Amino acid sequence: MLIPLAPPPASAEVVEGVQWVPCEQDASALCGTLEVPVDWADPDGPTIDLALAKRPATDPEARRGSLVVNPGGPGGSGVDSALWAWYSDDLRRHFDIVGFDPRGVARSAPVRCALDKILGLPTGAITTAAAFDEMVAASRALADDCRTHSGPVFDHVDTLQVIQDIDAIRAAVGDAKLNFFGMSYGTLMAQQYAERYPDRVGAIVADSTMDHSQDARGFAVTQAATGQDTFNEFVAGCARLSECALYGRDIRQFWHRLLGRAERGELPDPDDPSYKITPRDLVNFVLGNLNYQPYWLAIASELERLAAGRPSGTSAAAARRSADDEPTVVDFAYQAVLCQDWNLKPRDFAEWQSILADAQLAAPDLPDPPRAATGAICLGWPTPVRNPQRPITPTNETKLLFVNSLHDPATGYNWALGAAAQFGTHAELLTYEGWGHIVYGRVACADEAIDRYLIDGVVPAAGTRCAAAPPPGTTGEQVRGRSAGPEAGPAPEEGAAPEMVPLRAEPGLPTWLR
Numbered sequence: 001m002l003i004p005l006a007p008p009p010a011s012a013e014v015v016e017g018v019q020w021v022p023c024e025q026d027a028s029a030l031c032g033t034l035e036v037p038v039d040w041a042d043p044d045g046p047t048i049d050l051a052l053a054k055r056p057a058t059d060p061e062a063r064r065g066s067l068v069v070n071p072g073g074p075g076g077s078g079v080d081s082a083l084w085a086w087y088s089d090d091l092r093r094h095f096d097i098v099g100f101d102p103r104g105v106a107r108s109a110p111v112r113c114a115l116d117k118i119l120g121l122p123t124g125a126i127t128t129a130a131a132f133d134e135m136v137a138a139s140r141a142l143a144d145d146c147r148t149h150s151g152p153v154f155d156h157v158d159t160l161q162v163i164q165d166i167d168a169i170r171a172a173v174g175d176a177k178l179n180f181f182g183m184s185y186g187t188l189m190a191q192q193y194a195e196r197y198p199d200r201v202g203a204i205v206a207d208s209t210m211d212h213s214q215d216a217r218g219f220a221v222t223q224a225a226t227g228q229d230t231f232n233e234f235v236a237g238c239a240r241l242s243e244c245a246l247y248g249r250d251i252r253q254f255w256h257r258l259l260g261r262a263e264r265g266e267l268p269d270p271d272d273p274s275y276k277i278t279p280r281d282l283v284n285f286v287l288g289n290l291n292y293q294p295y296w297l298a299i300a301s302e303l304e305r306l307a308a309g310r311p312s313g314t315s316a317a318a319a320r321r322s323a324d325d326e327p328t329v330v331d332f333a334y335q336a337v338l339c340q341d342w343n344l345k346p347r348d349f350a351e352w353q354s355i356l357a358d359a360q361l362a363a364p365d366l367p368d369p370p371r372a373a374t375g376a377i378c379l380g381w382p383t384p385v386r387n388p389q390r391p392i393t394p395t396n397e398t399k400l401l402f403v404n405s406l407h408d409p410a411t412g413y414n415w416a417l418g419a420a421a422q423f424g425t426h427a428e429l430l431t432y433e434g435w436g437h438i439v440y441g442r443v444a445c446a447d448e449a450i451d452r453y454l455i456d457g458v459v460p461a462a463g464t465r466c467a468a469a470p471p472p473g474t475t476g477e478q479v480r481g482r483s484a485g486p487e488a489g490p491a492p493e494e495g496a497a498p499e500m501v502p503l504r505a506e507p508g509l510p511t512w513l514r
């Protein structure tokens with residue numbers, strides 16, 4: 001149960017340089033902006049306004065300052081994260097929850113691109129030099145278009161710029177040290193802030209941790225291994241759960257037969273037989289629906305239905321949006337941020353083939369993996385990689401707290417171990433022995449440890465592990481929505497059906513954008 005918020009002030013107030021006013025979306029919260037340079041290397045040059053939102057501490061007598069939050073992405077809105085009031089009663093009692101939209105995202109000078117340029121990216125497997133060159137050219141054309149629609153911020157959305165924005169927010173809200181809760185891509189902000197401003201670390205949580213030391217090959221291979229681990233857990237889970245539609249069958253053999261039918265063009269969508277399901281559709285469907293919860297039962301039921309050719313009772317074609325309903329220009333920060341933070345470009349097609357082959361060895365059950373996981377989305381991206389991969393060299397005295405699921409399909413446990421090794425005695429790793437991306441909000445063991453660290457500075461003992469919660473649908477309860485945290489959106493009503501990633505993408509939409 002969330003503690004009711006105190007009523008907002010009747011008029012605007014100025015607090016430490018930010019003018020706070022009741023938010024248009026939710027008058028019980030406060031919103032404001034903070035002016036920062038487009039390029040921190042040129043502080044007197046052009047500026048942008050960062051959008052901020054604040055939930056004031058519910059107990060002013062117990063207030064410990066501000067907790068700045070970021071839900072990840074890249075491209076997730078910290079303003080929305082604060083407005084959802086998703087954080088625990090104890091955190092909200094002791095901290096102003098302050099969310100911000102990172103530069104290039106949502107309300108903070110968003111990166112915007114023409115939808116037809118996004119939809120013009122090739123969707124086929126990159127298995128030939130011609131397909132490689134086609135992806136490079138289309139990616140460059142998209143970047144040129146995005147720069148035209150976005151202005152100078154387009155070339156300055158890397159995380160090294162963002163952590164300077166975060167430090168400006170810290171100063172603007174009047175905190176001597178930063179208390180920060182970064183999730184998923186926000187953990188890169190957490191790590192790099194601690195490295196750059198070690199004496200300004202208050203309490204910093206990195207939930208579902210990035211490892212920014214991975215080169216292009218390491219990035220693809222570790223992501224592939226993470227996906228394979230998640231698939232292995234699905235297979236093992238269904239093999240022991242009698243409720244699973246594939247229980248008692250050779251699930252891996254069933255999967256490869258389905259992939260084979262898709263590869264041969266022999267797997268029509270039962271709801272729209274004119275469309276043939278592809279291997280990429282299958283891989284993205286499974287991984288997408290394992291991202292936030294182990295939806296083993298729902299995935300197995302859908303795959304069994306597809307294999308049997310049974311319609312779902314809804315018209316897939318009717319459910320899809322008409323092209324006439326699409327906007328012509330859309331917010332699209334993900335690619336711009338990722339490709340300025342990571343050098344994922346192979347020298348040529350031969351190196352690309354080599355990297356892809358290594359990734360396939362790490363994930364034998366997942367052919368044609370998502371393009372973000374292999375770095376294919378950055379093949380032709382022309383902006384400089386301003387924040388290239390390298391190991392972190394920390395000197396912070398206050399320990400960071402890393403948190404990760406043992407089976408996380410997005411930021412794998414392999415990344416958490418890598419980041420923890422780089423930080424050594426400057427951080428501690430808490431392990432959730434279950435499944436899914438983003439730990440906070442899953443089990444009391446982890447939530448209480450995170451809250452105690454943020455509020456009282458108590459670092460969990462080395463090697464602390466929290467037991468897994470039962471997979472959805474296995475305890476007699478109706479399956480919940482897929483988000484364990486704010487990155488995927490507000491939590492659904494209790495008892496709601498799972499929000500499944502669809503088996504098919506929108507017509508023409510690259511599957512890695514789903």
